[in-house]
Amino acid sequence: MTPVNPESSTLYVQSLATGVQVLRAFNTQRASMSLPEIASAVGISKSAAQRFAFTLEALGMLKKDSQSKRYSLSSANLESGYQYLQCHPLLERANPYLLDLNQRTGETVNLAEPADDCMVYIGRFSSLARLIAHVPIGQRIPMFCASTGRAYLSSLSDDAAREILERSDRVRYTPQTVTDVDALLTLVQQAREEGFACCHDQFYRGDLALAVPIWDAAGNAVAGLNLSVSSTSFTVKRAINKFVPLMLETARLISTTPPNPTALRPFRTEPRGPKEAG
Template identity: 55%
Template structure:
């Protein structure tokens, strides 16, 4: 939450609580009854009942008739899908990411910053299967991932240090770097060579190399990275073989819009009649 705007008179507390109800569901709470939902969302049971009823009426949650437990419906995915439809960075990058994926044969990701994390907004899987599930929407910490370090390295040092200080710098694997001075040194190295590295620090055995994506003003707005298994790659090979391709892909995304022909396969939107509000408008026209 952006704490800087919460105190303003325009903030709608009830809407925020409704979102808290949706976000209360996770891998450990796939279904909840009203008391559990109220506790998870930090609201009263009566408020949970009102929000659950409203969300059920809108089709975002469903209630089991026997257990009286609520769970999310696939309609929730539409909220995230709308972002992917309007994300201009993703639209611009997709054709180049696909080509990079074809060239290197490994998984290519694009992620964008949110707080102290990076969130996958696009993914092109490699030819070899990975033993860990990393779907679009997955949130990963900046401090120990190639994509996150690429983004941090593109920030002013003070801004990067502030994010590192707020991060939960836990040790995910034996190679995870957690101390701020050492992390700042890694970021300095990334700035010097133009790309970042991660040696299985979030998931053991997963090697990563990443570069930042900049907007027209030269500000970092995203990162792209290539992931490869340590059974097939070393960090030296990634730098020798993948880094040049990754750097060229970054250059193209930042400087050269894709041709309409290359971009067209990625412009997949909703049919107008499936968008709420447009269906009635179409009927009125007829």
């Protein structure tokens, strides 16, 4: 078991941790950085930044512009992510069923797994007819506003779900994003009762997202199956009626054991009120 404060352990390799921090410091706002910028972003000295940048460049993880002397991530960083997906037993088992659901519905289908207070998208088959938003493999979406996140939270106890919601940075991504913890917990409880979660305009405008949990052999939710449609093409009621039965069937096929009994309860078909449409 990892200690509460792993940095206090004699097994903790600080230099390795700092090297990882340097790589993680690069993002959309800092696509390239000079040595002083790396030092500032990571909280290390310029000489330390120089040593780490030199080593990471030598390993092929960073590349240096010969003119500007600025560093940026190299494509080698994709290798570990690619290997992770190649070795992922759940994704390997799920992909044929995800593709089948995509072809049967003509809509975008995703598989996401929990990581702290977010869901990370590890599998995706896009709609050929319409693409609401570009969600690349590896993107993290906060649980509180993701249909897969609410589906996953619905598998937890109320106390566990509340703890995750309370420590989440609940940003209002759209005017409709629900950020109040009590309101979110009500939606999670509703998802638990109905066996699926519905998010309407929560992270992306125009996105109507449905999700159901994926279960492991021990009966624990380990991922979320998502199907997204355009809210200009579907009402909530029509989307639920058309897609949720197919999604539950797909989830049963992917899961190593039958889903939690709550996932088999009849799902509600009447339109939701404004409070529930989040």
